[in-house]
Amino acid sequence: MPIATFFALLSSGYPLRGRRALLLGACLLLLLPLLAARAQEIRVVTEELPPYNMTENGKLTGFSTEVVEAVLKEVGVTATIQSMPWARAYDIARNGENVLIYSIARTPAREKMFKWVGSIATSEWALFAAPGSPIRLSRLEDAKKYQVATVNEDVGEQYLVSKGFVIGKNLQSSNKYEFNYDKLKLGRVDLWISNQAAARYMVRRGGGDPETGLVRVLELPELASDEGLSMAFGAKTSDALVERFRKGLETIRKNGKYEALRRKWL
Structure with missing residues (x-):
């Protein structure tokens, strides 16, 4: 309906109920773009x-x-x-x-x-140990006898759980990767599962050398893609x-x- 016709109807002898319906419809038309925009908020x-x-x-x-x-x-x-x-x-x-x-x-x-x-x-993943650690692994199953630091619900933790590891038994779950690096340095865990780029970055940020600040004890190619x-x-x-x-x-x-x-x- 042309806008001029719409206002003519509102100001004419058009029945009150009809004018209310027209006004409500007009309001909805004006709101629709706003609602659509809000629906697309990211x-x-x-x-x-x-x-x-x-x-x-x-x-x-x-x-x-x-x-x-x-x-x-x-x-x-x-x-x-x-x-x-x-x-x-x-x-x-x-x-x-x-x-x-x-x-x-x-x-x-x-x-x-x-x-x-x-x-x-x-993304490449591995199990890391602290410098000087005697731990050497040839298969993932052998890691179950150690305490492994993970991040809650991240892909590393989900992967280990799928392989039979248990949170609270041989997995220590944290909210942040940096917490796990601190745990490893302080000897509170034996191993740390991490994205390798993230692990290297955290060592550098702490003033260490990524080549000597961590020991990569087991590559996890199943997590790489x-x-x-x-x-x-x-x-x-x-x-x-x-x-x-x-x-x-x-x-x-x-x-x-x-x-x-x-x-x-x-």
Whole structure:
């Protein structure tokens, strides 16, 4: 209905009930764009996993964070990124709508829980011991007699649990990777399962040499993949929104922005 006709009806002898209905309809039409925009609001969650995502001087930064920020800019979306314990971020993203999570390992167990935007970085995992430790492992099963530091609900912990390790028995679960590095240095655990890039970064940040500050006692190739660490939305998110972000990530890979960030951080 043309707007002039609408106002003519409101000011005419049009029945009062009809005018009320018209006014209500007009209000709904005005609200629909606002409601649609609100429905597309994006929430972004992550954890402290240097050098991919971490807080420095009160600012969230890191390689993956800057990649996500570049994708947000590319798709024209403004969003605040929140850092929190991984288990909380994982739960919010898995059960929420329009919630983006990074840097998340893509595994068969997680495949249908999320809608995957794409890979941010490759990821290699290992079990580490402190310098001077006599522990040497030829198979994962042998690690069950030791205390292993893990992060609550992260892919390393989920992997070990799937292999028969038990939280509270031979797994000590924490909220942050840096807590586990501290536990290892202080001798409160025997081993630490970690993303290798994160482990090396934490040693450097503590003033140590990554080549001598940790002993890699067992590589975990089952946790390594080309997908590595990814961006993903919860399964309740619309396919259209996920595809929009996929194209944004593809664009920054093609235009060189991704490679520039990789050289800067990794």
